[in-house]
Amino acid sequence: xxxxxxxxxxxxxxxxxxxxxxxxxxxxxxxxxxxxxxxxxxxxxxxxxxxxxxxxxxxxxxxxxxxxxxxxxxxxxxxxxxxxxxxxxxxxxxxxxxxxxxxxxxxxxxxxxxxxxxxxxxxxxxxxxxxxxxxxxxxxxxxxxxxxxxxxxxxxxxxxxxxxxxxxxxxxxxxxxxxxxxxxxxxxxxxxxxxxxxxxxxxxxxxxxxxxxxxxxxxxxxxxxxxxxxxxxxxxxxxxxxxxxxxxxxxxxxxxxxxxxxxxxxxxxxxxxxxxxxxxxx
Numbered sequence: 001x002x003x004x005x006x007x008x009x010x011x012x013x014x015x016x017x018x019x020x021x022x023x024x025x026x027x028x029x030x031x032x033x034x035x036x037x038x039x040x041x042x043x044x045x046x047x048x049x050x051x052x053x054x055x056x057x058x059x060x061x062x063x064x065x066x067x068x069x070x071x072x073x074x075x076x077x078x079x080x081x082x083x084x085x086x087x088x089x090x091x092x093x094x095x096x097x098x099x100x101x102x103x104x105x106x107x108x109x110x111x112x113x114x115x116x117x118x119x120x121x122x123x124x125x126x127x128x129x130x131x132x133x134x135x136x137x138x139x140x141x142x143x144x145x146x147x148x149x150x151x152x153x154x155x156x157x158x159x160x161x162x163x164x165x166x167x168x169x170x171x172x173x174x175x176x177x178x179x180x181x182x183x184x185x186x187x188x189x190x191x192x193x194x195x196x197x198x199x200x201x202x203x204x205x206x207x208x209x210x211x212x213x214x215x216x217x218x219x220x221x222x223x224x225x226x227x228x229x230x231x232x233x234x235x236x237x238x239x240x241x242x243x244x245x246x247x248x249x250x251x252x253x254x255x256x257x258x259x260x261x262x263x264x265x266x267x268x269x270x271x272x273x274x275x276x277x278x279x280x281x282x
Contacts, residue, residue, distance in 0.1 A: 136237025
């Protein structure tokens with residue numbers, strides 16, 4: 001009952017706000033944009049390119065994701081690992097480090113440890129994806145289901161030692177992961193080498209479907225995003241922007257309609273105060 005009371009209280013705040021929320025978009029606009037002359041044009045869903053800019057911004061700011069691969073069929077090569085015999089064809093996702101060390105390409109840099117399961121599976125013929133999601137700043141209150149996330153579908157490509165040093169990859173990766181210095185190529189602990197995940201396709205979930213694009217981003221769109229667009233883009237929660245209860249807040253596209261459209265805007269102060277009170281009460 002307490003939670004119902006909180007919900008009704010939030011509803012009352014929303015409906016009594018001096019800046020009333022606009023009506024939810026017609027279901028017809030969940031999968032396509034209204035025309036510019038339409039009365040509900042404020043519900044415009046970001047384009048595929050705008051979504052690609054947001055995704056590239058996430059790639060730039062995040063540095064930990066999930067590498068997903070598939071176990072190969074039964075092989076004597078892995079007998080020493082005592083693997084279950086039924087694993088062939090089974091997918092597995094494991095956390096791994098990455099860094100945006102080749103920002104002009106959009107291909108994330110990965111430090112491949114040969115003993116790691118993900119890279120063993122790739123060596124055995126598995127395909128690979130890298131999945132990640134946007135984590136707003138710690139002080140932000142938000143719905144994880146409403147935050148953008150995506151998977152990069154691609155293939156690994158070795159980076160030679162010469163090319164890695166030429167591109168400044170070791171210091172770039174070390175800035176993102178200081179602890180990884182212990183197992184950079186040439187270390188006495190693990191056999192490692194640099195690889196890039198060459199992006200072939202991108203599957204994007206921008207958030208809730210009534211205000212975000214959900215679907216595929218072609219590789220050519222992904223790679224066409226410029227560094228300027230990435231730098232100018234702002235994701236929900238950046239710069240102390242309030243992003244709580246995003247499903248109750250109708251966001252407006254920025255006046256300049258820059259590439260990172262639908263950037264988070266501050267919610268009405270009443271709604272923010274009500275949510276904070278609800279969290280304290282719970």
